[in-house]
Amino acid sequence: MIRLMSGNEAVALGAVEAGLSYASGYPGTPSTEILEHLAEFQDQVIAEWAPNEKVALECAIGASIAGARALAAMKMVGVNVAADPLFSAAYSGVNGGLVLVSADDPGLHSSQNEQDNRFYAPFAKVPMLEPSDSQEAKDMVKAAFVISETYDAPVLLRMTTRVCHSKSLVATGEREKAARRPYVKNVAKYDLVPGNARPLRANLELKMKRLADFSEKTEFNRLEWNGPGIGVIASGMGYQHAREVFGERASYLKLGFTHPLPVRLIRDFAACVETLYAVEELEPYLENQIRQLGIACIGKEKIPPMYELNPSILSKALLGKSAPTIECDTSAAPPRPPVLCAGCPHRGFFVELGKIARRQKTMIAGDIGCYALGLAPPLEAQELLICMGAAPSVGHGAQRVFDKFEEGTRVVATFGDSTFFHTGIASLLNLIYNNSNVIVCILDNRTTAMTGQQEHPGTGVTLQGGPAKEVDIEAVVRGLGIDHVREVNPMDLRDVRKALKWAFGLSGPSVIITKWPCVLKVLRGSEKTRYAHEYRTVTVRDDQCNGCRTCLKIGCPAISFDAVRERASIDQATCVGCEVCSQVCGSDAIVNGEPAYA
């Protein structure tokens, strides 16, 4: 059957067809849907969300050693978290085939950096495949398990946003019988004490030599010959864009297996063409290695080394030709940054935190998640964000320096529930151990919201929607040794205000847990009673509103200001009835209207 599917779905389907038995991951755009699609095959595949990427890869390594085909999927910055087990797994090798999917994000659509994870392949010394559409994603993940078992190596499948989230036609196939190899105790292979790791290190070089030979003959490195004038060496999405720009006027060496590179193929191809281009997104990964062979090629001197490519950018860079566009000054289009949703439980918390931050010396350390939107005007209640789980630890370092060199600045660290479980617990532990006085705020919205409502250890629900132990954040925090802990409802501004005042008055570490579900979350089971609230939309009473605009300072997409009437106005189709605005109004002008939804 031929079907249109995303690269992520194709990876899941290919892995299932290859007889996958175990998969783990942590949600992160653009990788999230790989595990979600694998969850659809729960009769065949054990698929799990892990609290973080390191744990996910370690679980997959264990499944592989136990003899099953295993996969871990994550976004590119997640591979940094998982780098420790990755480098070790290159040494130990595999039993059942092991695939690590890295979903990179050229263009930083949803990421804090733009790292090119292809460099992990030579760094960790693992083979790498780079698909350029959904069919290849499926074919390559199937081949990756075979390569992994044949060469005793974990395989890196490197995707990018436009491969993960583009849809193209895929021929579906049959599932192979889930082949499990028997587990045989092999201390010399799997127990990486130095005495064992030293010979494995030498063995790794032999593996890479054998893989270099494989690279010369695999069908994923293929020639498309259209004559000797222009030659293009390309991988991933770079290949597709190059095909658009040059069409049949160029010959292509299309590389899908990109570590180790096929040196002989590259030399032969370069020798046959007059002008050679290396076309790739982000860093000069191919280009540097081509040049190291002593081969001249045109690459990053013309092609931007950052952000996403597209056919127009490539055409302009290489041919100096831009497609004609419409002459029009479009600068009048106002920016449209993403905002916290109407009814978002983070809003009430940021309204109160922002007020304190404007009154006294504070630093607000943020983290990765929807609450990162707290930085934008008018809330402006965040001033730094480094990486996931970092708010308490970056905050701690800053607090230490403030305490040593100046009086009075307090650090507030804000992060989320999924982030707490990801790596935040260790950061919090450090606060206790080192006697910090950072005010930590865990914005528990009962889901991994930004990536689209994924479950985590605190939700009490598995990836497949089944029951799980619901880990109690407050109990964990108290268990770590923090005595000052308060739980508040972030929709109740007085409650939030009191808790913040209390925390600012303490000299030791404190934790405020704001607990209310994401407005987009579909509540299940006991959540329906725990978070029962009759949402009724609110409207502005014209006779009461004095046009002070205080309600506009909460940054709700439902509230606007009618400049003609000089009154605030609330869009009834957008309002969900969280009533944060009615709590900030000093004129009691915002009142309940009709029930919105239950």
Place this chain on the structure above:
Amino acid sequence: MPDVTSVVLVGVGGQGTILVTSILSAGLVAAGFDVKTSEIHGLSQRGGAVNTQVRFGRKVHSPIVGNGGADFLVAFEVVEALRGLAFLKPTGRLIVNDLEIAPAPVLIGRIKYPKGVIRLLSSKVDTTVVRAHDIAAGLGNPRVMNLVILGALVEAINLGNIAWDNIIAGTVKKDFVDINIAAFKAGRRELAHCHQAA
């Protein structure tokens, strides 16, 4: 028709561009085209500007076009049409929903929503204004505005001979099939009407 036709859809997160992309691409696959689509997920969906692309023809390589690459620009919101205009070929066609959604900086009064955008766009390129919001509201559910826009687009690309009713019925939730089909048909009629008026 060129070898490959490129459609860029722009709008505001939550307006249903992804559903339109799904239905359109399913219809194109059923009609035997090679099809590639591209979407962006994650951060930008939170009320930010979004764009999705659909390319179809005999053989499609890249799933995206850059500036000057689109045959059709479909704007679900007025200033998004302006923001996305660079995608359009000068010979291309703009379909714009006459709906204005104020972005956050406008809501809080830091900047003003620009006036006269549709007039400006019409002076620059072949522009068809679709009253998708009014039509959908008239059908009883403003949310099916996206299917009105899809109907107009299908009429504009001249893809009327695909079994769209079946495709829509196979894509949207069961309870909403009838109203979505009604919205789609109203969108087609609206565009046909615009053609006659021109």
